[in-house]
Amino acid sequence: MGAPRVRLVVLNYNGGDLLDRCVDHLEGLRWPEDRLELVVVDNASTDGSAERLATRPRVEVRRSHENLGFPGNNLALRDLDSIDFVGLINNDAFVEPHYLDPLVDALLDDEQLGAVCPKIVLAPRFAEVRITSPRWSAPGDPRPLGVRVSGVEAAGTARWRDAHLVDGFHAEEQGHDVGTFRWTNGEARLGVPAAAGESCARILLSAPAPVTAKVSTASSTRAVEVGPTPVWVDVELGADRYDVINNVGSRLARGGYGGDRGFLERDTGQYEAPVDVFAWCGAGVLFRPAYFHDVGLFDERFFMYYEDTDLSWRGRSKGWRYRYIPAAHLRHVHAATSVEGSPMFNHFVQRNRLVMLTKNAPAPYVGRALLGYGKELAAFGWRDIVRRLLRGDRPAPGLLLSRLRSLGAYARLLPSTLVERRRIRAHQVVDDRSLLGWFD
Numbered sequence: 001m002g003a004p005r006v007r008l009v010v011l012n013y014n015g016g017d018l019l020d021r022c023v024d025h026l027e028g029l030r031w032p033e034d035r036l037e038l039v040v041v042d043n044a045s046t047d048g049s050a051e052r053l054a055t056r057p058r059v060e061v062r063r064s065h066e067n068l069g070f071p072g073n074n075l076a077l078r079d080l081d082s083i084d085f086v087g088l089i090n091n092d093a094f095v096e097p098h099y100l101d102p103l104v105d106a107l108l109d110d111e112q113l114g115a116v117c118p119k120i121v122l123a124p125r126f127a128e129v130r131i132t133s134p135r136w137s138a139p140g141d142p143r144p145l146g147v148r149v150s151g152v153e154a155a156g157t158a159r160w161r162d163a164h165l166v167d168g169f170h171a172e173e174q175g176h177d178v179g180t181f182r183w184t185n186g187e188a189r190l191g192v193p194a195a196a197g198e199s200c201a202r203i204l205l206s207a208p209a210p211v212t213a214k215v216s217t218a219s220s221t222r223a224v225e226v227g228p229t230p231v232w233v234d235v236e237l238g239a240d241r242y243d244v245i246n247n248v249g250s251r252l253a254r255g256g257y258g259g260d261r262g263f264l265e266r267d268t269g270q271y272e273a274p275v276d277v278f279a280w281c282g283a284g285v286l287f288r289p290a291y292f293h294d295v296g297l298f299d300e301r302f303f304m305y306y307e308d309t310d311l312s313w314r315g316r317s318k319g320w321r322y323r324y325i326p327a328a329h330l331r332h333v334h335a336a337t338s339v340e341g342s343p344m345f346n347h348f349v350q351r352n353r354l355v356m357l358t359k360n361a362p363a364p365y366v367g368r369a370l371l372g373y374g375k376e377l378a379a380f381g382w383r384d385i386v387r388r389l390l391r392g393d394r395p396a397p398g399l400l401l402s403r404l405r406s407l408g409a410y411a412r413l414l415p416s417t418l419v420e421r422r423r424i425r426a427h428q429v430v431d432d433r434s435l436l437g438w439f440d
Contacts, residue, residue, distance in 0.1 A: 004084035069303030102327035114291035114320030118328035125241035126191030135186035146184035151204030164191025249277030279312030306352035350406035
């Protein structure tokens with residue numbers, strides 16, 4: 001018997017060079033060409049990325065006349081009669097040559113597995129930099145503070161957005177003079193995204209009053225004078241690089257928040273054992289077609305975020321299992337299309353979490369989630385409107401209005417969601433107690 005026939009599906013929306021790189025890696029897979037289908041579903045891109053695939057005879061392009069969001073993958077998941085296994089790969093993710101072998105082996109070995117997922121790490125590798133400075137506290141602020149970090153560059157390109165904040169940093173803040181920044185607590189470790197041949201980087205530091213800070217790597221230590229005017233500090237990077245985990249299977253936290261197991265942990269081999277997980281991540285996963293025939297496809301109302309957790313939950317309620325397979329490796333440019341923390345990101349995350357819970361969770365759990373959402377709205381109203389007015393400041397209702405818009409969008413979807421809920425629970429074979437036992 002020959003190798004199983006596999007279809008890998010890439011969803012693309014204005015993927016640009018990332019799509020080209022993704023397909024380069026797929027074409028480099030160590031799998032028989034006549035047993036591997038590469039399908040790109042294009043979500044009405046306007047950047048010419050889909051047109052460039054015409055020069056790649058191994059790639060089939062399926063075009064949508066509109067942007068369907070992540071459920072656009074459904075266009076390549078309905079005709080699987082001749083396919084043994086089908087997988088999803090983000091257009092900003094890059095497989096390693098033997099990616100498929102351990103995933104296929106796992107599905108062949110256990111027919112109860114509906115899906116298997118790889119170790120997903122962030123696309124760049126990182127070089128560690130330590131930033132040490134005297135600690136102090138601002139009036140009315142009990143936090144230990146050190147210096148402000150507001151920029152990272154390497155090879156002439158900005159890397160601050162992709163930097164790995166290992167430890168010793170406070171939450172993100174905005175400053176009128178430095179833009180987005182983070183305070184260190186006096187002892188901080190920063191991972192600089194850097195390729196193997198990049199030996200130097202720059203870090204932008206500042207402090208309210210002059211202070212001497214030390215910036216150290218594995219190969220050098222230097223003292224720098226830091227003050228109110230931000231200063232770029234040159235850093236000699238050591239040769240060592242490390243990986244940062246993006247996803248090693250997905251989980252559910254209390255409150256019904258989906259999340260990545262291992263997210264932003266330094267990969268030290270702590271996730272090298274195959275293990276069953278509550279859910280899979282749509283950035284990289286391999287399914288058996290019988291799973292979709294039984295459970296259905298992605299809910300097209302979601303557009304983006306929580307659609308994979310929703311489909312995972314629906315499958316678990318019907319008795320399917322999922323397994324994390326660490327021998328399969330995938331690199332991923334996290335949130336390349338919709339920036340994490342953007343208004344679009346926040347809207348769909350807030351709306352879709354409530355839709356997912358309403359579809360799948362026990363009624364008391366849904367009630368508690370809605371009550372918690374109401375309490376958040378009240379807290380934002382008090383903090384950003386009432387308290388600011390009492391202080392004589394201008395109200396800042398932006399976050400409250402955003403959450404209210406998400407709640408309104410959820411309410412508009414509620415009638416159809418309740419219809420789906422009745423259908424799902426009528427076919428549920430796993431009890432709620434077992435499913436909720438997966439919550440962290």
